[in-house]
Amino acid sequence: MSDSASSPVLEIRDPAVDVEVVLRRVATGVQQRRMADAYGPDSALLEPEALRPTVAPGDEPTRVSRDYPSLQEALVEMTDLAHLRELTFTSQIPVLGRAVAAMRNAWSWMAARWLDQHLRSQQTAFNQAAVRFSSELLNRQNAHISRVCELEAQIRHLEARLARLEDIAEAGKEDEQ
């Protein structure tokens, strides 16, 4: 992020400080140092950048937790698609297009309306049941992930406690000797 972006970099809330004067002095200072090339030719090195961890083998997130956000997104998409919508005919034909589309819509309404409506409502009901089922599966998976995380933490906690107890036992043995 460059320091020329619109939101302020500095915030001074102390009512005793003349904020405007201070910010002007800061801006002037930066400008003067820029003109004097004080920041150096390689100042890009000093641009904000987070340190990137190197993921060691075994430290990768588990497949299930890595996939979880995409499953969640898929479920949202599924929910959007679950409800079947009626098709409305349109036409790109110049001048006559609107009449052609109206005729097609009228024909479809007369010939297939009841069948179409019946099939759509059946399919929508099935889709919605499938979404509910997937959502429930995802919730259960989330609960399992939480449980696994907790158990992992519990194991580490118990390992640490065991190590402390072993140290105490070891120290006791040395005292006896």
Next chain:
Amino acid sequence: MRVHQLGHGLIPGDAISHHTLEIDRRLRAWGLESHIFAGHVASEYQALAQTDGHFHSFLDSPDDLLIYHYSIYDPNYRLFQKTLMRKILIYHNITPPQFFQGWDRSLAALCDAGRRVLVELRGCDLALGDSDFNRRELVAAGIPEEKTDVLSIFLPQSHFTPATDPDLMTQLQAQGTVKFLTVGRVVPNKAIEDVIRIFALYHRAINPRSCLYVVGSRYLPAYDTALDELVDELALNDAVVFTGLVSDTALKTYYQAADLYLHASHHEGFCVPLIESMYFGLPILARKAAAVPETLGDAGVLFTRLGYKKVAEMAHLLVSDESLKAQVIARQRQRLQDFAHDRVEAKLREILIRLHVLPA
């Protein structure tokens, strides 16, 4: 009336342990029977507290009160869930796990589990955050707003008494440099890399006679290596010092010798070093993130995003403009009064009266 406190550990030098002991002291002074239990009790505190297993014998005591200190995942949260007592949860915040992902798998797992378990601690009579930032996290975890409140922590008084390591002070003063200081565990959520880069700009463009002291324990080897490489890359090996964990006296010496406290942390539930900087009269320049703006109030100077050049220039004004420095320090000293023990004590008392633990 019996009041029990349960937590993860009771360890010397730990702010939450100190807070627990201070609460214990007040409970006793108010005529209540007080007990402390923790997952780990350091040998220094074994006369004052018991390990959490001993709490089992009190589980079915509906007339008692349990204060549960929650700061990291600990299986003893199940005792909090099981007990029939009235319950106060004190949430000291848990760092979001993403800060540790890729750096330390165990810590990330502990933080992840800790934050997930928070949702399961809703069954309490009152949930307290030690800052409003922490209180809001409790509300986000599903605790009704009206069941939450803020109780600031009892800051360790020993940190707020003057003391100096004369040898270290002589050594620091002999350098004749401007000294930036940052204090805390060297962990990714503290964004030490941003502190280093801001300092690098100041050192390069404004004042080459300057040093940065990073005071705090280093225990994430991967993160430590990345920071060492950054210092190397920026050719700051002679100007950036990682002190590691230091004694209380040495810490106070660094505060007294420093010219500016620079803090870039992304996540803090409270931030004790800001209060220590206020006490030692050190101007504060800190990132506006998490509980930091709340802890500072209208004191100190915040940076809202990283325009390093402007932040470095502001740092320069704070160390070189005596009148601005005096104004900032004066405001910080005023803010310090808000964290005085008597105010925390009054709030604790008010909470216990509200729960009918103490008479009105």
